[in-house]
Amino acid sequence: MTDLIALLQTVALLLGTLQGNPGLPSDVQQNILNLATEAVQVSKERLANQGTITATGQTSGGDTITAAVEVVTPIVNDPLKSYWPNYERLTQSYYTDLNQNQVLPGNIVQPRYEHLSFGDLNNDGRDDAMVIVERIADNGTIIQSLAPMINSGNSLVNIDNLTLGYNVAVYSHRITNGRYKLEASVDGTTFTRYYQLFGDELRQVEN
Numbered sequence: 001m002t003d004l005i006a007l008l009q010t011v012a013l014l015l016g017t018l019q020g021n022p023g024l025p026s027d028v029q030q031n032i033l034n035l036a037t038e039a040v041q042v043s044k045e046r047l048a049n050q051g052t053i054t055a056t057g058q059t060s061g062g063d064t065i066t067a068a069v070e071v072v073t074p075i076v077n078d079p080l081k082s083y084w085p086n087y088e089r090l091t092q093s094y095y096t097d098l099n100q101n102q103v104l105p106g107n108i109v110q111p112r113y114e115h116l117s118f119g120d121l122n123n124d125g126r127d128d129a130m131v132i133v134e135r136i137a138d139n140g141t142i143i144q145s146l147a148p149m150i151n152s153g154n155s156l157v158n159i160d161n162l163t164l165g166y167n168v169a170v171y172s173h174r175i176t177n178g179r180y181k182l183e184a185s186v187d188g189t190t191f192t193r194y195y196q197l198f199g200d201e202l203r204q205v206e207n
Helices: 001-021 025-045 089-091
Strands: 049-058 064-071 109-119 128-136 142-149 155-157 162-167 168-176 179-186 189-198 201-205
Touching: 001 049, 025 064, 025 168, 049 142, 064 155, 089 109, 162 201
Parallel strands: 109 168
Antiparallel strands: 049 064, 109 128, 128 142, 142 155, 142 162, 168 179, 179 189, 189 201
16 A cells, blocks of 8 residues: 555656646646556556545645545456556457458557557546557558547447548647547648547547
8 A cells, every 4th residue: 555655646746746837848748747647547456445545745836736546446466357448458459440340459450559548538437548550551551540449347449440640740648528639740740639539439629
């Protein structure tokens, strides 16, 4: 338990850093937020059903900030059996290729695991994942797409794919309040876009 409390204290300090330094570059802020999100994710996976665990820390200005995780899952030592989406589960999940076949990651579909976002995409109270995948056409062309992976409890289901284009450079990404925000560029054109699920369909939406 001590190591988990320390982990949550780290979350509080990371969030405090964001709050106390609003002038940080956007990419630095995003990296801090991603680290805090990953720390909370680990906490959820490690703890048994013990209510809410909280930890506090202080910002550089002396303000106190609190991080809390409401624990609702059993202890799971095997990440492939975890209730929550994670890297290991995504490597063993099926993705939709360009021919609409369900395939494991490999020569036809290659997830970009360095750009994973976790959060609730369909408002069912369970974390899902958004994965940027490279889908390879029969002629070898690489098409990059967004692949929402919905958490059904026993598996992660790739319910849709939305094409981004070619030569995609990703700068930041996150899931907040059911929406996926992506800052990236395609063929040198930079953009910030928002995406949301409507049933089983992923659509681009206005901010």
